[in-house]
Amino acid sequence: METTKQKITVVGLGAGDLDQLPYGIYRTLKQAAHLYLRTQEHPVVGQLRAEGIAFSSFDDTYERHESFEEVYADIADQLFAGAQQHGSIVYAVPGHPLVAERTVQLLLQQGANRGVEIEIGGGQSFIDPLFARLKIDPIEGFSLLDGTALRPDQVSPGLHTIIAQVYDAFVASDVKLTLMEILPDDYQVTVATAVGVAGQERIETVPLYELDRLDHFGNLSLVYVPPTRDERVSYRQFSYLKEIVAILRSPDGCPWDREQTHQSIRKNLIEETYEVLETIDDDDPDAMCEELGDLLMQIMLHSQMAAEDGYFTVDDVVAALNEKLIRRHPHVFGEKSANDSEEALANWQEIKAQEKAAKGIDVAAASQLSGIPRDLPALMYAYKLQKKAAQVGFDWDDVADVYAKVEEEYRELREATEEERAGELGDLLFAVVNLARFLGLDPEEALALTNNKFKQRFSYIEEKLRAAGRSFAETDLTEMDQWWEEAKQHGKRRG
Structure with missing residues (x-):
């Protein structure tokens, strides 16, 4: 005797009311013996109830968990249990089943292993009516992001950005703080709730800092972020830096930049490094920020030159660094452990040795003194x-x-x-x-301290001469030595 295969049919309730629902989906809902809704917070649900269609919903599941991921995993488990109990069930979600529906993705990922067939029945997503209402042409480029798990690196300021799953003011607050890492606080964003639903639609455009102060967030709420080329935004993008450096090196760029080679700017890399070190010694964060930028510019120029010669790009540099950091930190990204810095360093050294062996370098035959950069001071x-x-x-x-x-x-x-x-x-x-x-x-640091001390004391002598209206030619070593001793005492009192 053939066993009935367990099946979950997933349909979308669309972005509007019952009149906008395709007839095939309406019939599936009407005929379902066991109908489950992710949420009752949807315009169609009241009309389904009025027609006598019975259903169960998972609204109470949201109250039992602290994170959305736990909620979605619980809903998926309950649906699989329902399919096991009844054989065939229907699961209805807002919008389209394959647009911003994590529970559906979990069903698709786990269905085969659980012996349950997952059938997608379709539906209208919220994207189409939103594009029509806001007059957005998606061919210009857009991204659809999840407001419950939004990260700054996901946001591309040059694209139309739609942020879904902004259920309430708490999610809106997280979205606001994330966007503020990229956009100005007063950047205009639009919140759209129940787009296309008569009597329920609300669309408001507000400054970003006011995003979480609106009062109509719910299951049908979206945040739309228009694209921008505002300098305040583009200046913070790494992609824009790549573009600028490429332009500087292009035929229409800067004559000086075009003429440079790896060798001609070699010394600049060293000088910029020391200027960064100076800001560290001075404990000057603002200056450090600027000098790190100058140092990064040297890396960008060398990478651009290499790209022009077909060797590598700055993306290859970043990729190699990311791969190396993960490979050399198995106690963070892998299965090894390190309880202190010594164990972490031992892991690092062991992996470095493995890397050399993989490159054909005989570590045992190498000098114990190898591996020190020859151009160090x-x-x-x-x-x-x-x-x-x-x-x-x-x-x-x-x-x-x-x-x-x-x-x-x-x-x-x-x-x-x-x-x-x-x-x-x-x-x-x-x-x-x-x-x-x-x-x-560290002898380098010790000598640097003495160098600074010498500069400060000698500057004291110069100040004394300026105050007296005299030059070095008008003084002698005895007088300068007295001022030097004064500078030493002055420095001790300040310390």
Whole structure:
């Protein structure tokens, strides 16, 4: 004997009243022995009730859960249970079953595994009447987004944007805050409720900051965000930055930018990096924001040049970085664990070794000192050399030995001939770097502090000369040294 296959027929109630419902769907609703509605909050439902059509709804399911995803999963489970109990059921949703209906997607994903056939019966979505009412031509480009799970990266300001599932003021508030990350607070947006339903339609255009203050949000509410080329918006888009750099390098762009090569702007990358470091040392967030932009410009220029030569684009740069970050953080994105920074670093180093092996690099044969960028400043390069050597035990046992080595190198420099001085000075500096490492200090940062201290004290001398109306030629070392000592005391009092 053949078993009756379990089946869920999904139909859409459309965007209007019963008169706008296709006859085939109306007949399906009328003849359904077991009819389920996602919600009763729809213009058609009252008319179905008036015609004596019996149904069950899932409105109470929304009250039992804290998130929409939990609600949708629960509704899908109940529908599968209904199909198992009755064999065949009808499930009706607002609009079209395949437009902004998460429950329907869950049914389609799980139906085969649960032995239930899912049939989509059609329906009119809210998009058509909305386009007609707002006079939008979709060929210009539009996006349809879910207000209950809206992310800033989903919003494309150059497209017509329709945000559905804006059920209430709470969802509207989340939508508002998300859009404010991209659009000006006073940007005009439109809220449309029950479009095309006589006596219920409400359409209001308000500044974005007032979005959640409206009082007609419900199951038939949408937010429409018109496209914009407002500079306040486009200036914040990474895509616009790519466009600007491409234009600068184009035949109609800037002559200077067109002439540059990777080699000609190589030094700029270093200079911009140091300017960023300066803003960090100065604890100046505004300046840091600007200098990071200048540094990013160097990356964009190098990427654009590479794209013109057919090597890679800035999108490839971003893709490679994303892939590397995920691959090297298995304790975050994978199944490994890391309870502290040391374990995280161990994971990182292990994966780096695997990557080198995959590229055919014999890690065992490589020098322990390999992998240090050769263009680092010499002080920083020395520091990294010593750290790598120390990892395999080539290091001093005690800081007292390091102090002794510094004194030894100092004596050798004092006794060196003119030809030997450069080498002996290098030895002394190398020993001082070792001392910094033993003391847990970064020699580059320590020297930067002293450089700044020198600048401040020397500036004090300059101020004294300006106040006296004199120049350096009109003073002597003794007087300058007195002011230097004053500057030291002044700095101590400020500290």
